[in-house]
Amino acid sequence: MRTFLAVFFKEVLDNIRDRRTLASALIMGPIFGPVLFAMVINLSIDRALDDAESTMELPVIGQQHAPNLMRFLESRNIDIVAGPEDIDGAAEAVKTGQHDVVLVIPEDFGKNLADTIPARIELYSDEANSQGEKEKRRARSALRAYNQQLAAIRLSARGVNPMLLRPINIDEVDVSTPSGRSAMLLGMMSYFFIFALLMGGMYLAIDTTAGERERGSLEPLLSLPVTRGQLILGKIMATCVFMAASLMLSLLSFYVVLEFMPLEQLGMTPNFGLPVIAAAFFLLLPFVLLGASLMTLVASFTKSYKEAQTWLSVVLIAPTLPILVVSILTLRPKLEFMFVPSLSQHLILVDMVKNEPLNGLHIAISVCSTLAIGAILTWVCARLYRREGLLG
Amino acid sequence: MIKVDGIHKSFGKVHAVRGVSFDAPDGKITGLLGPNGAGKSTTLRVLYTVLKPDEGSASIDGADVVTDSLAARQKIGALPHGAGLYPHLTARENIAYFAALCGIDKAEIDDKVSSIVRLLEIDEFADRRTKGFSQGQRTKVSLARALVHDPQNIILDEPSNGLDVMATRSLRRLILKLRDTGRCVLFSSHVMQEVAALCDDICIIASGQVAIDDSVDGIRERTGQDDLEEAFVSAIRMVGEE
Numbered sequence: 001m002r003t004f005l006a007v008f009f010k011e012v013l014d015n016i017r018d019r020r021t022l023a024s025a026l027i028m029g030p031i032f033g034p035v036l037f038a039m040v041i042n043l044s045i046d047r048a049l050d051d052a053e054s055t056m057e058l059p060v061i062g063q064q065h066a067p068n069l070m071r072f073l074e075s076r077n078i079d080i081v082a083g084p085e086d087i088d089g090a091a092e093a094v095k096t097g098q099h100d101v102v103l104v105i106p107e108d109f110g111k112n113l114a115d116t117i118p119a120r121i122e123l124y125s126d127e128a129n130s131q132g133e134k135e136k137r138r139a140r141s142a143l144r145a146y147n148q149q150l151a152a153i154r155l156s157a158r159g160v161n162p163m164l165l166r167p168i169n170i171d172e173v174d175v176s177t178p179s180g181r182s183a184m185l186l187g188m189m190s191y192f193f194i195f196a197l198l199m200g201g202m203y204l205a206i207d208t209t210a211g212e213r214e215r216g217s218l219e220p221l222l223s224l225p226v227t228r229g230q231l232i233l234g235k236i237m238a239t240c241v242f243m244a245a246s247l248m249l250s251l252l253s254f255y256v257v258l259e260f261m262p263l264e265q266l267g268m269t270p271n272f273g274l275p276v277i278a279a280a281f282f283l284l285l286p287f288v289l290l291g292a293s294l295m296t297l298v299a300s301f302t303k304s305y306k307e308a309q310t311w312l313s314v315v316l317i318a319p320t321l322p323i324l325v326v327s328i329l330t331l332r333p334k335l336e337f338m339f340v341p342s343l344s345q346h347l348i349l350v351d352m353v354k355n356e357p358l359n360g361l362h363i364a365i366s367v368c369s370t371l372a373i374g375a376i377l378t379w380v381c382a383r384l385y386r387r388e389g390l391l392g
Numbered sequence: 393m394i395k396v397d398g399i400h401k402s403f404g405k406v407h408a409v410r411g412v413s414f415d416a417p418d419g420k421i422t423g424l425l426g427p428n429g430a431g432k433s434t435t436l437r438v439l440y441t442v443l444k445p446d447e448g449s450a451s452i453d454g455a456d457v458v459t460d461s462l463a464a465r466q467k468i469g470a471l472p473h474g475a476g477l478y479p480h481l482t483a484r485e486n487i488a489y490f491a492a493l494c495g496i497d498k499a500e501i502d503d504k505v506s507s508i509v510r511l512l513e514i515d516e517f518a519d520r521r522t523k524g525f526s527q528g529q530r531t532k533v534s535l536a537r538a539l540v541h542d543p544q545n546i547i548l549d550e551p552s553n554g555l556d557v558m559a560t561r562s563l564r565r566l567i568l569k570l571r572d573t574g575r576c577v578l579f580s581s582h583v584m585q586e587v588a589a590l591c592d593d594i595c596i597i598a599s600g601q602v603a604i605d606d607s608v609d610g611i612r613e614r615t616g617q618d619d620l621e622e623a624f625v626s627a628i629r630m631v632g633e634e
Contacts, residue, residue, distance in 0.1 A: 002492070002495065003493055003495075006489065006492035006493050007493070010478075010481070010489045010492075013480075013481070013485075014478055014480050014481060017480035017481070017521075018480050215476035215477075215478075215479075216472070216474045216475055216476030217475065217476040217477060217478060219437075219442055219472040219475065220470065220471070220472055220475045220476075220490075220534065220537065220538065221493075222441075222442045223440040223441065223442060223465060223468070223470040223472065224465060224490060224493045224494060225462055225463075225465040225466040225493075225494060225495065226465075226493050227462065388442060388443050388444060
């Protein structure tokens with residue numbers, strides 16, 4: 001026990017003294033997530049606002065041929081501007097990205113309309129240009145609405161009920177709650193917590209293994225009258241402390257960022273108050289042991305500090321994989337998922353943020369299986385430290 | 393008292409140590425002498441238990457280095473070749489860390505550390521972080537670290553490597569002092585003069601085998617060479633001819 005504590009306190013002190021590394025670990029990890037998240041949210045708020053309120057400019061060639069249509073478009077918040085000279089110019093302007101869409105109204109538009117011949121208009125766009133998608137969709141739906149309005153007027157003029165053309169009325173009902181909608185966007189934050197957690201202890205995990213060997217301090221250490229199991233346990237626990245600290249910091253910084261985010265504008269009210277933060281901390285805490293022992297184990301196999309860094313960046317990414325697979329396949333939480341670390345924490349965290357009732361069994365399995373895997377990895381580390389090949 | 397009995401050690405295809413045996417008694421300085429790559433370090437690493445011998449056995453004050461390695465480690469202070477320090481800790485903290493790991497009581501650690509700091513004359517830089525220490529300063533701190541728990545057996549792997557004249561002299565004085573208090577000192581070197589100036593017994597190793605193991609006078613006699621350097625060369629030739 002004394003050996004364990006001596007190693008533990010020495011490693012903690014050593015890491016705290018290493019200011020630059022500590023700063024990169026405790027600031028990079030917890031700050032990186034919220035900042036990225038704030039950027040994504042801001043972007044989607046911009047887009048959402050665009051759709052609803054902003055006016056859109058639509059270049060039109062031959063406006064004089066359809067004054068009524070122009071008025072209709074203006075009533076739908078679309079500004080009519082003068083388009084290019086001719087049709088060739090329109091195609092060119094769309095191709096070069098000068099305009100996203102150009103509407104062309106032929107000279108005979110009014111005459112055809114009057115003769116009830118389908119009056120042709122042309123909407124130029126570039127299907128390959130995904131940035132113009134929104135403009136295109138808006139112009140198309142405005143034109144379709146005008147088309148339907150004219151049809152209705154024609155039918156009424158002939159004494160026919162225009163409702164005949166609408167046998168079905170589709171009403172879409174969105175049952176998602178504001179908290180539920182936020183979970184989609186906030187779904188990625190569970191990975192940021194795991195990322196920050198792992199970052200917090202990564203350098204210590206390297207320093208206590210590959211770093212110690214490279215420095216030449218491992219051999220004197222192993223020649224002391226201590227059992228190697230205690231040495232490695234002290235090292236892993238010190239790494240755990242920094243991982244837990246980093247996790248706490250990242251939860252708090254997310255909380256602060258969400259306070260300042262206008263999420264209501266996106267129709268989201270995430271359930272992410274201080275009680276949820278505390279719950280999330282304890283939910284993710286078992287992952288700390290797993291992360292620390294896994295990183296220590298991987299770093300122990302490497303020959304140098306640099307090699308350890310390379311391999312541990314793979315470990316940083318690994319926890320995303322199960323989350324990614326489940327997100328792509330949009331699978332609902334299931335009992336067997338709870339045995340997979342990182343995935344189980346992700347799924348439970350999403351439910352917490354959605355403010356849905358939590359499944360106690362799921363939480364118990366998640367905590368126990370993650371702790372068990374962490375304990376097994378710690379035991380493997382201790383075994384590894386008994387091998388002489390460790391000295392490299 | 394260190395006893396080595398016919399140890400073998402291979403790394404892959406390299407048979408580094410081929411049946412080395414010798415005794416290093418208490419109150420004497422035993423020098424392990426040999427050219428580079430002779431197997432000196434490997435032998436010492438077996439003794440401070442970071443390597444396990446493929447064959448043969450070794451014991452420290454009766455504790456077997458394989459079957460009772462914890463007890464064996466308790467009785468030694470080891471200075472491995474190229475030993476490194478923790479750069480973010482001060483010299484004193486480096487020494488205190490090892491003292492704590494050796495099981496010294498918390499209350500005694502400060503006293504022990506201070507006395508070893510005085511003994512090795514490292515007061516001047518004891519409270520500085522070891523980052524940027526010179527090779528000599530590092531060696532002294534590593535040595536202090538190895539001796540802080542007052543071990544009976546002291547194993548030093550090329551301790552004078554990279555030391556200047558003054559540092560080498562103070563290291564020699566220290567080794568003699570340790571011997572005079574009845575310690576068993578075993579150290580390796582590839583420098584003939586150093587071994588000759590210091591050792592009571594010399595064990596010459598070449599190609600992983602003991603070429604000759606005797607007192608300094610005994611070696612002169614057996615090789616028929618008055619000059620120790622000539623004796624060294626002819627002892628190594630003897631192994632080569634076998």
